[in-house]
Amino acid sequence: MADDNRTSTILGIVGTILWCIQLVPQIVVDFRRKSTKGVPQSMMLLWTAAGAAFSVYFCVPNSNMPLMIQPQIFTALCLVAWLQCLYYADGLDDPRRMPLWKALACVAAVVAVSAGVQAALIVPLKDQYHNHDVRWPNLLIGTIAALLIILGFVPPFKDMVAHGGEVVGLNFVFLAIDSAGALFSMASLLTEPGAFQSPGVDLGNDIIGIVLYLMVPVCEVGMIAGHTYWWLRGGRRAASVGEPLDAAEKGVRSSAETVRADESDSSLAESGALAGPETGTETGTETEVEDAPSEKKALE
Incomplete structure (x- = not known):
């Protein structure tokens, strides 16, 4: 005991x-x-x-x-x-x-x-x-x-x-x-x-x-x-x-979305650059056609 x-x-x-x-x-x-x-x-x-x-x-x-x-x-x-x-x-x-x-x-x-x-x-x-x-x-x-x-x-x-x-x-x-x-x-x-x-x-x-x-x-x-x-x-x-886990995961998703948005913007910019000269040429032709009658009137 x-x-x-x-x-x-x-x-x-x-x-x-x-x-x-x-x-x-x-x-x-x-x-x-x-x-x-x-x-x-x-x-x-x-x-x-x-x-x-x-x-x-x-x-x-x-x-x-x-x-x-x-x-x-x-x-x-x-x-x-x-x-x-x-x-x-x-x-x-x-x-x-x-x-x-x-x-x-x-x-x-x-x-x-x-x-x-x-x-x-x-x-x-x-x-x-x-x-x-x-x-x-x-x-x-x-x-x-x-x-x-x-x-x-x-x-x-x-x-x-x-x-x-x-x-x-x-x-x-x-x-x-x-x-x-x-x-x-x-x-x-x-x-x-x-x-x-x-x-x-x-x-x-x-x-x-x-x-x-x-x-x-x-x-x-x-x-x-x-x-x-x-x-x-x-x-x-x-x-x-230095972030909570949920915040870090959101940050990763946010970064991925930002990258995708940047890639989308770049694609749009490239397609716009390719379409620009054609649009400008067509516009210039239309302007020349419109100006032709006025030149004729001036000669008369």
Whole structure:
């Protein structure tokens, strides 16, 4: 039993370390380019709310320490990324970007609300969970956290559809680390002593925890697959010209139409050049015929 607990803790620590740095590549990239184009604000805000729900969900049953710390780090990184979304927007010349003080004020307000909600829920739910065996509220919070994670992936998938499958703005190193952290955390939950052995709500809690961590790599693998499809379809050519794939295809069609129009104009010009002298000769003959009677009249 002690070995199982040690294994669960080690896996949880690895998952926590990975989730400590998961958003760092994204934050660094956005800082360097001074833009969060392709990084949806709603995604980071929903994940911030999911992180708060994670905290309640794992603190109430007294899960191992890494699993209780992990949501707090996840929430903090999401808030930093959301701050960048507010301050940078799609670039420093974007009129939608906020002044830094206003962006910081928004983040501080979210932190205050999140801390207040967690404090208001964890203390009474712990009492109900451990002293009165009322555990369904924690299961409900875990379900809400799962839904928030799913909803957080909706905006980038919508952007992918709009760009023909291309993942715009999101860093693939971030996606890889995020998936790895989720998988290690899921393994930690699976190897925790007593996992899936308790009936009823406890079993539901274990299942919700697994689902929470499994959805992250599933969604992110889907994003990578969509980007691969875009790349194979012609995304490399589109990226080389700095245009979306659809725009590049339209440009190719437009260029072909322009070439055909130029060829048509050239053919018309050539046929006009050939017909011009004949028309001019006929016109000159008609003029000479018309002028002949007038010359006769002048001689008379």
